Amino acid sequence: MKVASHPQTTEGRILEVAAELFDERGYRGTTMRELASGVGVKAASLYNHFPSKQAILVRICLDGMREFYDGVLVRLQEIHDLRERMRQLIIWQVEAETRSPYATRISDEQLDALNPQSRRELIDLRDSFERILDNLLNEGKAQEIWHVPHVRVLCQGIIGICKVNPWYKTDGPLTPLQIGEMYAAFILKALAVGDPVLEQGSERA
Amino acid sequence: MKVASHPQTTEGRILEVAAELFDERGYRGTTMRELASGVGVKAASLYNHFPSKQAILVRICLDGMREFYDGVLVRLQEIHDLRERMRQLIIWQVEAETRSPYATRISDEQLDALNPQSRRELIDLRDSFERILDNLLNEGKAQEIWHVPHVRVLCQGIIGICKVNPWYKTDGPLTPLQIGEMYAAFILKALAVGDPVLEQGSERA
């Protein structure tokens, strides 16, 4: 649940607690007094560290999203096999969801609580990530190793699978890595150009 | 976006507008004055139709969820082929998402805004639906027509794909039915017990 891993400073604790509360009760459902109480401080003291409630949201969302996106780039560099790239992409998404859900799952509710500039930056980052996935699907389609009826819709479907935060529990039977591997295998099998007999499809080229 | 399709009465319009606003801005992010304005009425007049803001949320969530769940039962009765049952289940989910997103997608934020009784009923309905999907997966596993490494996690993944509301646009290139069919084909292919060579899996029985 941590975001920037500065749990020793007060600023770090604020970000940590805020990320958790925003995730549980929503941005508007969390009051500065609750947040302060969670940090072990009075509400007014929060303003020694952040100029506004919205600024806290911005920090959490943007830091989380940047960390997520940079991590993708690092993770994918030097991997050239398309299947392995897809596998890593999926695992990374699931792991990010269980670490800092604010990264990949920006609800509309949070989006319109942001100022226009931050919102734009956030959307751009998200789009950049989706473009990576789109490109991957397009390449696999071009090389005819994957069956991709509609890139955009499939991209959204894959992202949808990876949003495990609403139901994931830390004490569950599977680790995030195991879940990610399972989904990766599932998706890769669905994508694979296989026995045409199996494709009793409802798509027409 | 409509919920109970009584758009002629004021009560119906309130439900209609509220469902849309709650979906866009969240329950707490929507004020009674905004809602009233959307209906074309003053805030106090809403209380001629509902005793409280929460009562409106309850109506929308429970009605939507009951309609969704009853629809599943109707849709699946008399279909006995497992693959076709799964297909219908997925299509129905996608269509429900584009019709009244409050049915299948109850966020935690909305859940803890409900009174305990309604929350319980809502969770029970959701669990009942998930049990249908679980059972379906279990049957397919038992009959050895599907490869199901972990029922619960796979169930959540399938549900995740179907949550199309955050990105679905009415003027998009595909209809909800087309999207549902695509996802159904995708999932059925991933589930199918196929060529073992393709299953370069990371699961160990």
Add this chain to the structure above:
DNA sequence: CATTCAAGCTAACGGGTGTTAGTCTAGTAG
């Protein structure tokens, strides 16, 4: 025509919200 009542309205209340002003204190630099 008189009565009733559903359903709109205005005005306001009590409480909670994000935020600010100003104060106090403990640790640090010179």
Add this chain to the structure above:
DNA sequence: CTACTAGACTAACACCCGTTAGCTTGAATG
């Protein structure tokens, strides 16, 4: 030892929220 400052605190402000009380109106009923 003194001066300074970061960072906590108390008190309060201005505003917005859900909700209520009480009034008005216009259509339906007898």
